[in-house]
Amino acid sequence: MKVHIQSAAVLPAALAFITIGTVGFTASPASAATYTWNGDTNRFWTSDSNWTSDDVPETDVPESDDIVVFNGSSSNTAVYLNGDRTIQELMFGGNTNYDLTHYSTINTLTLANGNLTTTGSATHLLKYHINLGDNGIWSIDTPIFQVINNISGDHSLTKTGSGTLSLSGDSTYSGGTILSEGTLLLNSNNALGTGLVTVQGTAEAPTMDLANGVHIANDIKLLSDLYIKAAEGKRDVTYHAGVISGDIGANLIYNGEDSFAFTGNNTYRGNTIIESGTVQIGDGGTTGWIAGNIENHATLEFNRSDDITYDGVLSGPGDVYQFGTGTLTLTGDSTFGRLLADGGHLVVDGANIKLTANTTKARLVTRYGDMTIQNGADFEYIGASRIHNALTVTGSGTLLTGDQMYVSTHSTEKRFVVEDDAEVNIAGFFTIGAYGPGHISVQSGGKLSTGRFIVQGTSSGLITGSDSQLTINSNLFLYDSSGLAVNDGAGVEVTGYTKVGTPEGFTIDGGTFKTDQLIVNNTSTPTISISGMNALTIGHLNGSSTYQGFIQDAEGGAGELIKVGTGTFTLTQANTYTGSTKVFDGTLLVNNSSDSATGSGNVIVRDSGTLGGNGFIEDGRVILYTGGTLAPGQSAGHLTVENITFYHGDTTLEIELGGLADTEYDVLSILGSAVLGEFGSPQLDVSLIDGFTLDLDQQFDIVNISGIRYGEFDGLSEGALVNSFDDIGLFITYQAGDGNDIALYTAAIPEPTSYVMLGLGGLVHVLRRSNRMFRNY
Known part of the structure; x- marks a missing residue:
């Protein structure tokens, strides 16, 4: 049994500051000796000639109350513990990299006071098992200090210093972890033992860096900001399953290239800031939550199988995804980049949301999930949206506005729906069928207003119900085998021309359709079906056009054709609709070659209207009221x-x-x-x-x-x-x-x-x- 005698270097005070090489430390017990590794003989800890000590008299190897120093003055930098040992604390300094490894079996090094300190520019490997004999402070001021195996003990570990502490073992220490400075790099699921992780940073927020696929289950308490990142270059999702708590003002910042999933139901009220990479809330189950506001500069994914409501504020230019099979409801007023429904059901309930991403990609996308905007929500996006799954805009006061919209829902059951007095205003193109067939319904008093409106492929549009309205502030195009139906008191108004290139044209059955001009696409001869009073009105903005297709009754019975405006509208085919034709203004020319251009109903000409042409009206009666003019021919005819x-x-x-x-x-x-x-x-x-x-x-x-x-x-x-x-x-x-x-x-x-x-x-x-x-x- 060796007896330590204090040297003059540590007198007169037991806690005097001692400098050995480049390592500064405070001595622990008054009887502690300092052992410095010189490695003169070999790599074994047990060789006393490998050590230099301030012990008086100098004895063999460090023991339980000794401080061990590796300061870069040694020739052998790999050190075999070869046996379980106890020391007071461990220090590293200088610019030499040390590898504290095992010879045949992995032994345990107990730190009696739990402390470990590193300084200098070197990086070190500690491959022993570590046992904490007391609550330890690990001050890491080297670039990286790696602990490869387990840390055990009933005590806590406090990480200080600006460097990185890398933990790779399945640790069992239970006293918790306090992160104050620098970075904790976690390479295993149990790297932090079983206790609470407390983040108590100083001037600069500390970082928790999780390696590929690591699942951390420790609860975390935020007393200051915390950076979390996933190891760069990895592709697996990293998880935190514990609960993160904390007061307002303590923020969590994610900065990584890969995905990080919260599967615990977190309660911290500070902000979550996503600087890069992807943050998941949940992983397809019924847990995982963030309670505070989220500032997103990259990607945020909600992935739950149950129904959840997020009432926080989303901000930043990043993308927000709904991935889970459940329903996500957003109720907070938010401005962010893009919103994508990729699973389940996404609901915007009464919130004011604006999508402002500076990108050529679509800002609003329903891909594999459905979406509903309801209860007076005001939803706005710049740029384009792509609707591949159901999107429903519903309820009085609910408003959706954007620049362009592309609808390709592929199924009549998955439609874009505007209903119950809701409004949708699209300033530019509204295209149905650009990326596969699409289907829309404007119903129950819904209002859709857009610029150019295009229906193509086998797509369809249904405007139905009293006060339902489609307003097209440019032109309407019907191509291929597409269809458009206006039924049961609904209305369509086109300020430009309607170009019909589909054989079946469109149907007005109890609704009204008003267009400034009506033409066909190339050599098409489509058929328009109409029923009801004022079913089809042409020329309301004084345009002139020639329609070379057919007009017939719809299933609802007789339909009326109305000519208004100062322009000229020309019919060239033998039509069979049975409702009346009314010319209130401008000129209606009938230039068919047989039968009746105006079907079998009466033709009413009044106000400032003129009837002319070189064709035939062989059914019904032409009746001219006040202001009406009959002018046969087109010039002479x-x-x-x-x-x-x-x-x-x-x-x-x-x-x-x-x-x-x-x-x-x-x-x-x-x-x-x-x-x-x-x-x-x-x-x-x-x-x-x-x-x-x-x-x-x-x-x-x-x-x-x-x-x-x-x-x-x-x-x-x-x-x-x-x-x-x-x-x-x-x-x-x-x-x-x-x-x-x-x-x-x-x-x-x-x-x-x-x-x-x-x-x-x-x-x-x-x-x-x-x-x-x-x-x-």
């Missing part, structure tokens, strides 16, 4: 109608004369009856086409009537002067053709006293020449 009534006196028949052939002036053929005035006689307005002049003895058979004619034009009785052009009079007769047709003929303008004789003579002239029957037309 031939219009055929079934029946016609000029109901009021301020209606007009416009006739243009451009030559003597019946193809060079306007002709109106009436297959049935003609009523020239129920409440006042209509006006007849005759003009000459530029370049044409009248001559004497010319005749123009302008109206052919197969049935009965009632009435005359206003102020124009039989043989009356209609107008004069260069002193040549243009007169009217109602007895041309088969005796019931209307013709104009020319003659010199006589003196007023000769008008009666001229009328009789002119009538004889017309009757002799006008024996052409309607069948010639």
